[in-house]
Amino acid sequence: MNALVYGWAFQAGLGVMIWMMARLCRTEVKNPITLVVAGHFWNVGVTAGVIGILAGYGSPMKWLEFPSMVWPILLVSYSMIVVWLVVMFAARSKGDVFISQWYLLAACFSFPWLYLTANLFLNVFQKTGVAGPAIASWYANNILFLWMVPVGLASSYFIIPKIVGKPIHSYQLASFAFWGLVAISPWSGAQDLIGGPLPAWLPAVAGTAQILLLIPVLAIAFNHYLTVKGHHRLVELSPSLRFTFFGSIGYAITSVCAALLSSLTLARYTGFSFAQDAVALSGVYMFFTMTMFGAIYFIVPRITGCEWISGGRIRFHFWWSTYACIALCVLLLAAGFSHGAAADTWDSDMSGAITFSYGYLVGLILAWLFIVAANAVFLHHLALMVCKRGRQAGAATLIHPAAPYDSAELVITTEGAEA
């Protein structure tokens, strides 16, 4: 999980943040050498962290399992990168501020804040007692809802209007959802520990916040839907839009699952079960990763100057990933509930819980194999693109060969290449 979060999500997220911030501020990237060097330091930190865990120097803190010497490296290299994004924003040429830029800025500030706070309390001040797990849960939940969600939404608020070719349906709704998310999310997190030896108000407030987070989700989903309305054919054709659209659905699913698991009635069965992994993984994969793939399909042709080689490979990547992340979510939820229900009988040992969830967990491995296959194809495709071996043709690659009546919309899809 740590490798997935710090080894994939953050690199992908930072790449998209840098490109998108430069694009939206209509400037050149400032100080690219610092960015590259800091990026390498980040990678070194993550590698050291993963090796540290395997060598037996891990910590018991959720999503902070890296050995404690790693966190300053990650914090400093992240800050070195985002400082230049903020400078880019401050030095932008005058003009409208897009909603994506707000989200990007929020993500710039949220990670250092969360990471510094969590590590100060857990690794520097120490002696946290039972507050320790609550702080770790707060951190893990907010990395999902206060870092990945803003980066993912920045990307979808950028790509959806760009490809559909019209502005976001409602700017007020978007700004309402942004402030809702930013104001409510930092309260959530400790609901993982319902029934734990904590002051009862702590999981209660956190659970309430998690449920209230459905309001911005609703606003965002409604806004995205109305923006795409009338152009659903494009979702079928454009790779970036299709991945982004699926990612937005993933965001809604993740939030609904997280809200459900925060309710006391269900938490009785799902607390400390695999169901909690369903939320984390669908957040990281179904929402964030799919949205990032959408952004990559949009950005890479504009950087390398050539188009994706084959629609068939993109189709393969999309369907295998989609199938796998739906399977991940459903299997983990099912495993969680059967596990929780089996554990809820007084006289059985854990054998029931383990054997009931066993089949689902085997299915889970299959789902991961699907993801490996999809990403192997994607990696090969991407490598060819980076080597500038892509198609040099003018028109963007579509998932299906376009039918003649699509030609009017095709103009819109390629429009981004010139901007």
Place this chain on the structure above:
Amino acid sequence: MNSLKNFVLILGSCFVVPTYCMVARPYAAERNRQTVRYVMEDPGSGKPFDDGALKGLSYPSAFPGDRKRGELVYAREGCVQCHTQLIRPDYAGIDQFKKGWGRDQEGKTVVPTRQTVMWDYLHEDFAMLGQRRVGPDLANAGYRFQDKLNDLYLYLYAPRARKAWSSSPGYKHLFITRPKEGAGSDLALKLPPNLAPAEGLEVVPTSEARALADYVLGLKRDQPLPVSITGAKPESK
């Protein structure tokens, strides 16, 4: 809202208040938490008082054995990924009545296992509440392995030798196989035939495994709560 300064100010205030309430306050409460002495007062005064047998003791009592070292091994080996150490109250689960999760190991739990409270983790730097319950809860594991040290080591060495359905990984790196000296070590594992080492060799726990076993044997989080915490009415005698 187009100015960066305003944006940062509002964003900052959105972050600071919840961080204070959800992180700093609970942390400060833990730092200030003290052990509590059991109070022995005259029943005549009508004030609540604790059981006479607890006279002079305080709660929670110090953890026996090589605790700190064992706790560190427990943390580093990632035990929290699959084992919790908490008994939830009855509104949040059946933990209090679960067979073998409290003091009694056989039969129905007649006296519910006490739910764990904040004080139970007072001596720990980071409470090992755990993330998942892939394995059984260990809040009171000390009772389960009382006088069964070999069982505990066997669980660590080869979990499926004890329970065929177990999904726990084995921790063979916490043990060494070495030539027997004389009659062999007292600590040598009594292994089933399929796992037993070759003739003349024995499998013994390393000092890390011994510290971990000490830690697990000391896990007994059901010390009676002082009335000053529970606020219970005095029992009529």
